[in-house]
Amino acid sequence: MCELQSSQFRGHFLQFDTLLCSRSFGGIRLKDAWLAVAAAQTPLVVNALASKLFGALQSIPDASTLIETALAYCNGDGTVSRVANQLYCHRNAVLNRLEKLRELTGFDVRRPRDTAAFLYALNAGPNADQESDQAAPSKAPRA
Known part of the structure; x- marks a missing residue:
């Protein structure tokens, strides 16, 4: 099992949130796009x-x-x-x-x-x- 420390998780979350906020994604924040991201995975x-x-x-x-x-x-x-x-x-x-x-x-x-x-x-x-x-x-x- 892969275990992430709390600080590692926060770092990954911030990287992903930053990626979504980049120009190519139109400035969408993860907190606003979580449903679409989750739905795309299932x-x-x-x-x-x-x-x-x-x-x-x-x-x-x-x-x-x-x-x-x-x-x-x-x-x-x-x-x-x-x-x-x-x-x-x-x-x-x-x-x-x-x-x-x-x-x-x-x-x-x-x-x-x-x-x-x-x-x-x-x-x-x-x-x-x-x-x-x-x-x-x-x-x-x-x-």
Whole structure:
């Protein structure tokens, strides 16, 4: 097993954070990009979560509203009233949307574990399966 001392870990973290902040990465800080970095390292998991989320919402007319509400909730401090003010709706509308998302997809963004899975799925986007199928090498039989 590889053991890193606390100071070594801090050094590696700072090097990586500096790399992300360089011009080639557009000044992104690791604290802001951790989800995209983590999702890029686990494409099978992310694509499976995206399939679950977007598959369940595929034929739902107000799916974008449900996602917008859940994302506002995740990006906020967990206060329903603040999300309602941000989205210009009643707080009960926020609660109803979050509950509908949970019923349809199984993701309850009011629970931290589900929030992480939901954000991973959003990171992949609705076409994750199609993109990974196109990128996969063909398995045609050899002559």
